[in-house]
Each structure stands twice: as C-alpha cells, then as structure tokens.
Amino acid sequence: MISDETKRKLRELGLDEMNDILKIQESDPALYTSMPFDERLNLAIDSLYQYKNNNCAKHLIKQLHLRFIDADINTIYYAQRGLDKNKIIELSTCQYMRNNASLVLHGFTGSGKTFLACALGKAACRQLYRVRYIRIPELLDLRDQAVAEGRGISKLVTKFSNYHLLILDEWLMNQLSDEDVRFIFELTEKRYDCYSTIFCTQYKISDWHTRLGGGTLADAILDRIVHNSIRIETRSINMREHFSANLSEDV
Incomplete structure (x- = not known):
C-alpha cells in the first residue's frame, strides 16, 4: 500500500x-x-x-467549434450516398494528415459533407491533433475585425495556419473580393505542404478558378490545394430531408 x-x-x-x-x-x-x-x-x-x-x-x-457536435465517424450514414465506407474509415486514421494531403468534400446543400468533415475532425482530435472548424464567412469576418482594429492579418493567418487540420466550410459559396482572395492565398501558402485542410464546397474544382477571380492568385491557390488532395463526393440523397422524414415517421 x-x-x-x-x-x-x-x-x-x-x-x-x-x-x-x-x-x-x-x-x-x-x-x-x-x-x-x-x-x-x-x-x-x-x-x-x-x-x-x-x-x-x-x-x-x-476547442473545435464544431457545427455538428454529435458528428462521429461511427454514425455516418452510407446508404445511397456513393460513399466508400473503407475509404472513410481509412481517412479516420489520419494517414492523409501525416502526408500533408487535403480533402475536398463536394456535394449539394444538405448532402452531409459538413457532418462528414466534423466527424473526421473529431477523429483527428482523438489522435491528439489540433483541429479547427470555421465557415469561410466567419473567417473573413475575423479578417475584417483584425484590419478594423489595426492589428493587421499576420497574427490571424499565423493562428489558422498552425492547426494540424483546418476545416473550411462553405468554401467559395459567396463571391470573393480581391482582398478576400489575397487573404485566402496567404493562408493556403502558409499551410501548404505543412498541414492538411478540409474544404467543404458545393462547387466542383473545375469552377474554383473562376470563383477565385480567375487571376494569378487563383492559379497559385489552386496549385497549393489541388495537386495533393483527396476528393470525395457526397451525393444522391439530401441528409436533412432523410432524417427529417425518419423522425416524422417515428413520431
């Protein structure tokens, strides 16, 4: 004793x-x-x-600030969604993060791409990686606040470039100004070949160049994302409607 x-x-x-x-x-x-x-x-x-x-x-x-707190790799719904269960389980091991690869989750509104991103973020936390989820409009609001307060964007870029995994939701959903594109370039440049990023988007990669302004910065951003990325499409059914219908049946 x-x-x-x-x-x-x-x-x-x-x-x-x-x-x-x-x-x-x-x-x-x-x-x-x-x-x-x-x-x-x-x-x-x-x-x-x-x-x-x-x-x-x-x-x-x-500290993740998840949009879906209950998201978990073990509760992902696979039927009729075109998702490869073995691929998702493999991603949950975070090997792609050790390779500094990024994920592009493409799908229409309600297809479950954000839930999947949150589940993968939580899986990374369980392996003690630092992860942050944020919507692009919220990130740009933080940029605007930093500029308005005279702090500049360098500290903000450094903060978000140091997460092992950064989940960017609503990627390219809204029209971006030249200042927005420059800020996104600085962030992707800092994270390039160092850490992984998950992009949740309704737009195919073929549309990204135009939505990023179509200039040299768009070229540079795409170069830092596309060539070392894993692409997953969430499709076929609207997960919000699916679970809403099931809930109504249970009631």
Missing part, C-alpha cells in the same frame, strides 16, 4: 489519476500482487497514459 506522503507527491505532480489506478490494483490483491513489479508498473502507466490522452482529446474536441 502506498503511503499518504507518496499520494501527496503524486497530487503535486498532477498525477491524481495514478492514485486511483493504484487503488484499483490494491482492491484486487489476488490478481495484481501475483504479478511481477514491472508488469504492474506497465499496466499502471498504460492506464495513466490512456486517461491523460482521453482528457486531452476531450479538451481538443471542445
């Missing part, structure tokens, strides 16, 4: 969970006391590691 002094030291070290883990081992002496010391220590450290990681993942998920 560990002493009160040892427990106090563990608390001071921020290892309160270890006290609980050791208490569990002490509560079942028939199982644990027969184990060699190194096995008991390994079990205790594994439990502490898992506990700390779970808490860290929960904290990262809270």
Whole structure:
C-alpha cells in the first residue's frame, strides 16, 4: 500500500489519476500482487497514459467549434450516398494528415459533407491533433475585425495556419473580393505542404478558378490545394430531408 506522503507527491505532480489506478490494483490483491513489479508498473502507466490522452482529446474536441457536435465517424450514414465506407474509415486514421494531403468534400446543400468533415475532425482530435472548424464567412469576418482594429492579418493567418487540420466550410459559396482572395492565398501558402485542410464546397474544382477571380492568385491557390488532395463526393440523397422524414415517421 502506498503511503499518504507518496499520494501527496503524486497530487503535486498532477498525477491524481495514478492514485486511483493504484487503488484499483490494491482492491484486487489476488490478481495484481501475483504479478511481477514491472508488469504492474506497465499496466499502471498504460492506464495513466490512456486517461491523460482521453482528457486531452476531450479538451481538443471542445476547442473545435464544431457545427455538428454529435458528428462521429461511427454514425455516418452510407446508404445511397456513393460513399466508400473503407475509404472513410481509412481517412479516420489520419494517414492523409501525416502526408500533408487535403480533402475536398463536394456535394449539394444538405448532402452531409459538413457532418462528414466534423466527424473526421473529431477523429483527428482523438489522435491528439489540433483541429479547427470555421465557415469561410466567419473567417473573413475575423479578417475584417483584425484590419478594423489595426492589428493587421499576420497574427490571424499565423493562428489558422498552425492547426494540424483546418476545416473550411462553405468554401467559395459567396463571391470573393480581391482582398478576400489575397487573404485566402496567404493562408493556403502558409499551410501548404505543412498541414492538411478540409474544404467543404458545393462547387466542383473545375469552377474554383473562376470563383477565385480567375487571376494569378487563383492559379497559385489552386496549385497549393489541388495537386495533393483527396476528393470525395457526397451525393444522391439530401441528409436533412432523410432524417427529417425518419423522425416524422417515428413520431
């Protein structure tokens, strides 16, 4: 049995969970006391590691600012949507992030692309990656605020360029000004070949150049996104109408 002094030291070290883990081992002496010391220590450290990681993942998920809080890779609806389940599960392992690849989720309004992006963002948080979800109009509002307050955009660009995964929803939905395009270029340039980005859009990539103004900055932005991206189309059914209809039937 560990002493009160040892427990106090563990608390001071921020290892309160270890006290609980050791208490569990002490509560079942028939199982644990027969184990060699190194096995008991390994079990205790594994439990502490898992506990700390779970808490860290929960904290990262809270900072995600998800549009769909309940989005989860295990609750994605696949029927009639043209989605490859094995591909989605593979994406949830975050290997594409380790390759600094980006995802383009294309589909009409209500097809579930935002839900899918949020689910993949949450999967990344569970692997302790820093993730941020934001709509393009909200991001441009933050840019406008920074300019109006005289802070400039450099800090804002740096902030959003440092997330391991950035989810940009409503990509190119609204018409962009020249200033908007320059800001987007700065952000994509900073993230290029360093981190991954998920683009949720109603527009095919063939339409992007025009919607980005059709100039040299549009060329540069596309060059930094398209060539190392994975493309997924969400199609066939409107997920909002589907779940609304099912809910009405249940009632």
